[in-house]
Amino acid sequence: xxxxxxxxxxxxxxxxxxxxxxxxxxxxxxxxxxxxxxxxxxxxxxxxxxxxxxxxxxxxxxxxxxxxxxxxxxxxxxxxxxxxxxxxxxxxxxxxxxxxxxxxxxxxxxxxxxxxxxxxxxxxxxxxxxxxxxxxxxxxxxxxxxxxxxxxxxxxxxxxxxxxxxxxxxxxxxxxxxxxxxxxxxxxxxxxxxxxxxxxxxxxxxxxxxxx
Numbered sequence: 083x084x085x086x087x088x089x090x091x092x093x094x095x096x097x098x099x100x101x102x103x104x105x106x107x108x109x110x111x112x113x114x115x116x117x118x119x120x121x122x123x124x125x126x127x128x129x130x131x132x133x134x135x136x137x138x139x140x141x142x143x144x145x146x147x148x149x150x151x152x153x154x155x156x157x158x159x160x161x162x163x164x165x166x167x168x169x170x171x172x173x174x175x176x177x178x179x180x181x182x183x184x185x186x187x188x189x190x191x192x193x194x195x196x197x198x199x200x201x202x203x204x205x206x207x208x209x210x211x212x213x214x215x216x217x218x219x220x221x222x223x224x225x226x227x228x229x230x231x232x233x234x235x236x237x238x239x240x241x242x243x244x245x246x247x248x249x250x251x252x253x254x255x256x257x258x259x260x261x262x263x264x265x266x267x268x269x270x271x272x273x274x275x276x277x278x279x280x281x282x283x284x285x286x287x288x289x290x291x292x293x294x
Contacts, residue, residue, distance in 0.1 A: 091143030093189025096199050099209045103139040110147040119210055133214040138189050146184045153177040197281050205259045212266045224263040249284035
């Protein structure tokens with residue numbers, strides 16, 4: 083893409099869903115238009131939801147373009163002058179390493195993100211971190227989850243019950259998602275500590291089951 087708009091900066095892939103940013107490009111990306119959590123790619127275009135601008139996606143879009151140009155230029159220069167300027171092999175190798183890292187490893191989903199997104203994917207069908215969501219979308223998911231919880235349990239005790247619910251139990255995902263959405267909407271750091279604790283419990287569970 084030399085001139086126009088393009089979705090680029092793909093990061094945080096999980097279950098074939100990932101973040102991409104639509105950018106205006108003139109040789110390289112120069113202007114951010116929107117960021118999207120892509121849930122499906124169809125012949126007619128991408129499907130998904132608009133999310134908050136993700137800095138890593140923008141960095142990936144810009145830096146990948148730059149390092150690709152540098153790598154190709156270095157490779158071409160080395161091939162053209164390998165018998166006289168063997169030192170060109172050094173920048174070629176360095177740019178190749180950066181090229182591989184930026185395209186295949188940069189912006190991967192972390193283990194904690196994978197755990198959180200798994201809960202939301204199984205509950206809502208969208209593998210997202212709630213902090214990526216626009217406020218109105220976050221609130222919409224929260225209200226939907228609250229309605230489902232009250233219908234099943236006739237109470238609003240999800241946070242208290244989450245403390246004693248282990249990851250993998252049938253009631254865990256819904257309680258976890260409501261509590262996490264609530265922490266984002268209220269910016270509650272105390273709840274965030276509980277959420278992180280549940281992730282740690284999910285790591286320890288296989289060890290506990292093995293001992294049992």
